[in-house]
Amino acid sequence: MSGNSSNIVLVGPMGSGKTSVGRRLACSLKRDFFDSDFEIVARTGVAIEHIFDVEGEQGFRKRETQMLADLCEIKNIIIATGGGIVINLKNREMLKHDNFVVYLSSTIEQLLKRTINSKSRPLLEQSSNREKIIRDLVSKRESLYQEVADVVIDTTDKKLYVIINEIKKVVSA
Structure with missing residues (x-):
């Protein structure tokens, strides 16, 4: 990883664990x-x-881009992004500039399990077929997550501490 001042940014689909992993990783790395x-x-x-x-x-994505720009101004932090952050080219460019990007990937089944009771995911609320929506979103965004990622970590069926340790190993290498 390029220096200790680089931010660690977590990307991946909704339900991949970005917020949970990010919060715990930040505590672990102080x-x-x-x-x-x-x-x-x-x-x-x-x-x-x-x-x-x-x-x-579109309005939300505009706010998301501004927030990413603002957060990237701060150094030495952990950032959990929204699942759709990678769809905007400007965001992908910001992510790749002076950040260490970790793509948290997971199986469709795992993502479905983790989002099944969520009431605060607007893209899932648009349809009764959550599995189809998740499949479609992952299918459309997979190559974009891969494009920005410095490392890919599969979170399927892994405990939080295992994921954290995998990230810490790569970051300190």
């Missing part, structure tokens, strides 16, 4: 943690679902 979706909610004062309702996905 760094600050930021979840880009949470920061958007904190800045706007409204839920992401509300932003989607009022501004549409």
Whole structure:
């Protein structure tokens, strides 16, 4: 990894564990943690679902790009991104610039299991067939996650501490 001042950024589909892993990794490495979706909610004062309702996905993506730019200005932090962060070319360029990007991948079955009870994922709320939506999103975004990733870690059926240790090994190498 290029220096200790680089940020570690977690990318991957919804339900891959970005927030849980990021929070625990930040504690372990004694760094600050930021979840880009949470920061958007904190800045706007409204839920992401509300932003989607009022501004549409395009409005949300614009806010997401601005938040990523703001977070990338801070050094030596851990950032968990939203699952769709990679669809914007500008975001992919920012991710690859002076950040260490970890793609947390997982099976469709695992992602479905982890998101089954979620009420705060606007893209899943649009259909009763959550599996199809997750499959489609992963299919569309897989190559983009791979493009920005410095390392890919499969989180399927792994305990949090195992994932954290895998990331720490790669980061300290």
